Amino acid sequence: MGCDVVTVSTDTKFTHLAWREHEKELARVNYPMGSDPTGKTGRMFGVYDEGSGLTLRGTFIINPEGVLLGSEVNFYNLGRNIDEMMRKFKANIYLAKKTNEACPSKWKDDGDKTLVNPGAKMVGKVHEALNG
Amino acid sequence: MCECECNCIDSLKLGQRVPDFEFDTYEPAKGDFGTFSLVSQMEKKRWTILFFYPADFTFV
Numbered sequence: 001m002g003c004d005v006v007t008v009s010t011d012t013k014f015t016h017l018a019w020r021e022h023e024k025e026l027a028r029v030n031y032p033m034g035s036d037p038t039g040k041t042g043r044m045f046g047v048y049d050e051g052s053g054l055t056l057r058g059t060f061i062i063n064p065e066g067v068l069l070g071s072e073v074n075f076y077n078l079g080r081n082i083d084e085m086m087r088k089f090k091a092n093i094y095l096a097k098k099t100n101e102a103c104p105s106k107w108k109d110d111g112d113k114t115l116v117n118p119g120a121k122m123v124g125k126v127h128e129a130l131n132g
Numbered sequence: 133m134c135e136c137e138c139n140c141i142d143s144l145k146l147g148q149r150v151p152d153f154e155f156d157t158y159e160p161a162k163g164d165f166g167t168f169s170l171v172s173q174m175e176k177k178r179w180t181i182l183f184f185y186p187a188d189f190t191f192v
């Protein structure tokens with residue numbers, strides 16, 4: 001899909017190696033595991049916690065032009081849903097090609113209904129646009 | 133910018149061009165260390181999903 005997932009924590013690359021090679025739950029992990037021990041990148045994205053030296057659960061979608069298009073941050077005790085992450089990623093890819101459309105809340109995948117040319121004529125008529 | 137005396141920087145906003153950044157990585161696909169950089173992603177015309185999490189060897 002032309003996308004790279006990269007995980008990041010303040011652990012060193014050595015810890016990443018040890019964890020990946022030890023924990024069987026990670027056996028299918030083949031994406032790069034990034035190391036941000038100084039918190040420099042975490043601070044840039046607003047997820048570095050100065051008190052703990054750890055990064056919050058933040059997911060950021062960046063397009064090939066380097067523009068930030070998606071952001072989700074949860075506190076330590078709430079895991080993110082990977083299906084939702086993929087849904088948002090697919091929607092971003094779709095919308096990058098269809099710049100006159102919008103993906104409504106129920107959009108899940110290519111082929112689902114979108115709002116085409118949202119504008120003055122659609123005001124007050126979103127129901128008709130989605131169900132027509 | 134905030135007016136406190138910390139050295140905080142404004143964090144990024146949606147729609148903003150992300151400043152270039154890079155960090156060391158462990159790459160399981162190669163079994164070796166590497167580097168990730170935004171500039172390199174842009175040169176390869178690839179989307180990036182950055183997935184921050186608190187710590188290795190924990191549970192969620």
